[in-house]
Amino acid sequence: MFWQQSSRALRRQWRICNGLRQSVAKARPSAFSPHPARSFHAARSLLAVKPVILADIGEGIVECEIIQWFVEPGARVEEFSPLCEVQSDKASVEITSRFAGVVKKLHYDAGEMAKVGKPFVDIDIQGDAKAEDLETLTPPEALVEESKPSPVPAAGQPPVVPAPGAIPASQSQGSEQSAPAPASLERKGKHASLATPATRHLSKELGVEISHIPGTGKDGRVTKEDIYKFVNRRNSPAAQPTAPTTPTPADLVSPDVATTGAQQETPMSLTRTQEMMFKTMTRSLNIPHFLYADEVDFTSLVELRSRLNKVLHKSGLSDGQVSKLSYLPFIIKAVSMSLYKHPILNARVDIDASSSNGSTKPTLVHRSQHNIGVAMDTPQGLLVPVVKNVGTLNILGIAAELARLQSLAVAGKLSLQDMSGGTITVSNIGSIGGTYLSPVVVEREVAILGIGRMRTVPAFSMVPGEEDKVVRRQVCNFSWSADHRVVDGATLARAAEVVRTIVEEPDVMVMHLR
Incomplete structure (x- = not known):
């Protein structure tokens, strides 16, 4: 009974709705149609x-x-x-x-x-x-080759067919240069040559187009040996007759100028590394510097390093990347330890020019991690990779990271992460030569340490209760530069004294092991 009443109620409501719909359709036929027109919307098609x-x-x-x-x-x-x-x-x-x-x-x-x-x-x-997309994307060289018209004979003249064995006119002219060029001079396209930045820098110095050199390395990569071999073949006497005669700057100078020895100036573009150094040092020299120098006794550090290297050699405690310790990891660790007492040297200066009165408002930003940049001499020039979070590393860890960065720098494979994020810089110019230096503070840092050459000097042994005597000492000069806008001389002198004390008594590092 209940289902019958429900079905009758539903049929009644449907008839009422149908009647209302028909009455409205008679009044406005276009308002309700049995099948109203619908427009289909589609997402925009993806570009090929x-x-x-x-x-x-x-x-x-x-x-x-x-x-x-x-x-x-x-x-x-x-x-x-x-x-x-x-x-x-x-x-x-x-x-x-x-x-x-x-x-x-x-x-x-x-x-x-x-x-x-x-x-x-x-x-x-x-x-x-x-097709129209491909035409716009066709390289210009391909369009030029396709647009070259083929020679059409004049009206009434038969087409010229070369006889068997005949030499074309284009080859008959200048028969001395008609010999096929060596395979090394075939142009492969600039995008087809694979080489490291160091190899490309060498090719620019020697004036060689790297796309002309066949690579013998992995995946056809051009190596430095390939460049030297190419230059030797090019400069050999047998290759000179077939090589194109390009006038050199000396050929363009008149005999009078050559005999009188007048000054000759040859402009050369900066390499990419030189451009980087030009921009960085131009900004850095806007920082007011002051120099602080100190002499450090390396005698105890020399003895400690000698003992540790013997231990590494005998027991094999190295991790496979470090077989011999240098002095630099100890100095980097000493600098990190001094930053705990003088954190201002690990800060940077931010200048906000958005103040209400239009003046600049400087801010000193302190940083918790000790990311110490190390200046390295590489085939590409001066690079400054960064040893991250030195405070958590021991001497072996710092030495291993230095070895990794050095190998990448020589190969020209340093990443942006390896080169960024530095908070203070150490420059060891003494490994090349030079006793004193005046380093330049890197942008977004406030201090830098320059390490001179270690040398042996006579010194007096000052032992209480004993007579003074002359002994051999290994000394090295530390040259500091700091941003005088936020760092005063007394602060830098105290920080430098901490570094000097740790280097002269390296056993202090044992008490601060983490």
Whole structure:
């Protein structure tokens, strides 16, 4: 009974609604139609060709130099596949692909400067790009070759067919240069040459186009030995007759000037490392410096280092990366220990120009970690990688990190992370030579330590109750520079005294092991 009443009620309501709908439809036929027209909305179709934007790699960098391409137009790439290697003001970085597809266009050649935020490569993500898209992405060289008209014979003249064995006119002219060029001079394209930044720097110094050199390294990589072999073949007497005669600067000088020995000036562009140093030191010299120098007795440290190296050699306590300790890890650790007592040397100065009256408002920012930059002499020039969080490392840990950074610096493979984040810098110029120096404070730091050459000097032994006598001492000069806007001479002298005490009594480090 209940289900029958419910069904009758539902049928009654349906008839009432149907009657109302028909009455409204008669009044406004277009308002309700049996099948109202609907418009279908679709998402915007994806573009077949996607430009890859050079992302911001931090540290305020606005442009990067394309060191080498790992791909070329027509190559298939997957997501996160390496596209190219770029070098910024800090270090070299490998750029990977955001899409999977086919490379259609390279916006820059190797050696050119790419802008951050601009496309540097186009990738076809669907593989079915339209003809008009492909025309716009075709390299200019290909268009020039396709647009060259074929020779058309004049009207009424039969086409000229070369006889068997005949030499074309283009080859008959200048038959002395008609011999095929060596394989090493075949131009492979700048994006096809793989080489480290150090190798490219060597090729620029020797005036050799790296794309002309066949690589014998891994994956066809050009090595320094390949460059030297290429230069020797080019300069050999047998290769001189076939080599193109390019006038040298000496040939362009008149005999009178050559005999009188007049000054000759040859402009040369700065290398990427020199440009980085130019910009960094220009900003750093805006910091008012003051110099503080001290003489440190290394005699006890020399003895301790000698004993520890014997222990490493006999017992094999090294971790495989460090087989011999130098003096630098001890000095870096001493600097870190002094920063606990004088944290102002681990700070940086921030200048806020957004004050209400338009004046600048300086702020001193203290930092908890001791990230000590170490100046290194590399084939590319002066680089300053950073040993991170020195306060948590022991002497072996610091030595292992220094060995890792040194190997990467020589190979030109330092990453941006290895080069950034420094809070204070140590420059060991004494490993090359020089007793005194005046180091320049690095931007975003307030102090730097320069280490001179260690030397043997006679000194008086001052032992209480004993007669003074002359003994051999190993001494070294420490030269400090500091930002005089926030660091005064007394503060730096106290911090330098802490470092001197620890170096002269290195056993103190044992009491501060973590």
